[in-house]
Amino acid sequence: MTALTPRLATLAGAIVIAGFSTAAIAQEGPLVTADWVLDNLNNENVRIFEVSTDVGVYERGHIPGAVNLHWHTDLVDTVRRDIVSAENFEAQLREAGVDEDTTIVLYGDNNNWFAAWGAWVFDIHGLGEVKLLDGGRKLWEEQGLPLDTATPEYVATEFALPESNTQLRARLSDVLEVVEGGAEVQLVDIRSPREYNGEIFAPEGVQELSIRAGHIPGAVNFPWGNAVNEDGTFKSADELKAAFAAIGIDGSQPIITYCRIGERSSHTWFVLSRILGYDVRNYDGSWTEYGNSVGVPIANPAGTVWGAL
Template identity: 65%
Template sequence: MNTTLQTWLRASALVGTLAIASAANAATPVPEGPLVTTEWLANNLDNDKIRVIEVSVNPGVYERGHIPGAVNFSWHTDLNDTVRRDIVSKENFEKLLSQSGVGNDTTVVLYGDTNNWFAAWGAWVFDIYGVKNVKLLDGGRVKWEAESRALNNRVPEYGKTSYTVSGINTNLRARLSDTLAAAEGTSDAKLVDIRSADEYSGKIFAPAGVQELAIRAGHVPGAVNVPWGQAVNKDGTFKSAEELKKIYGAVGLDGSKPIITYCRIGERSSHTWFALSKILGYNVKNYDGSWTEYGNAVGVPVSNPSGTVWAAK
């Protein structure tokens, strides 16, 4: 074999090897279903059709370090109305997505701190406003950091889009009237209280240190108690669909009737809404007014097994 032919063969082999390596490192298709893994996201951070959005509640978390390329949405000021108690308006939501470079063909991956509670709230708001191709990073910030994956503190800049909401799905949101109807048996909706057992029983009004309080303790009559943490594994990832069906089925939540989830301010119940609605496919509304609205409402029925009585200090 002459030298020229040998050189050509070696070059061809090198090109083939590089092509194989490039293919192995190429972006992989977006998984079916509502979740993506940390491994998949780490391998797809350079995909310009994917927009990673952090929704955290603790100040400074995003600024100290976030998933490379992630945009920051503040739960307090971006996904909620800052004057009245309500979710972000349609107009401000459109502006938010447009400024973040989200288009109709963009896959959005949400993640956040505090067990992904507020990222799940984000997924709920995105669903209300009809955004397609929305995923939740399974395990959120906690799992990403536990695996020592890349973080940086650079704020990305993306070209603006003109995102327009095509429709609003109000059926994903329960109001006080919906919850009261379920409590009084005038609707067939099933209520699930995802707070701790002590909150549910009325032993405590709210977790220690929180600012949003109700002056009555207990739960909505007829509600079953499935604390949100029963839906996740030790690493914060959701349990399998089969496991979730058993957990919720044990208290009569099998998808045969509409379900209303609630907690204290609607963030933990968003997490359970995600499990029941997105993973199991049940018909679920999230009651974002939750106990801070219901427990402060005048004249509504309350179940308080512990008999705790509120007293001003």
């Protein structure tokens, strides 16, 4: 399997599924609709994962058959600041019955915020065809679609992760190459305008974990929530394309997205990379790394001084 590229592998999987499954097969593109999920609840080649932020929402009702992924333990390394290791991730996917020909769908609460981050983690680990349920948990609930409270158990597989795709991840050094080295890359800061402008160090209710306010020089601001409709679904590709073009992001150059800890920006990464097909990396160190780094240039329009009385 490792000889095939992830895309080929999934394509091959899709063809295999098409061969003997009567249920609807994977929708084209990175998003699936609630109706599609409903039609595929019993399709054993589809595996749904919930990645939510609020504790207990999965257990009190999830899409039937969905497997829970705790973002703060399952998808990260709990000791060092990093995403989950390939070894641990592979073990979880095996336990969830994922195989080479499985179509993976993620969904979650808060406009798929952490589900999109999950998609980025899946993608880094070589599963680039993972899909998001458009509208996430919110739309599913609002449409009154069925929920289940039992935890599903699947027959474990011998699944092996394809080669990882580390190019989706930007590191501090990559960002500094842009800021100081003049690399032709566009930076997108998806935090709120007040964080971007340096008026505040962290959003309401979140600890101030960086000791400088502002943004990475040259970054443009696009608050992540602007990419979704009122009902939680993503705006159309045309609308998104126009909205980003209006701030100079048109895909002609590689892009790096970032936020405070790299989670919200995964949502924008998903929009730019998976929906619009641009070349995008997510900088998961984000402002809590950059804004704390010694000697790096910072743009702080508001001029807020940390610790000043």
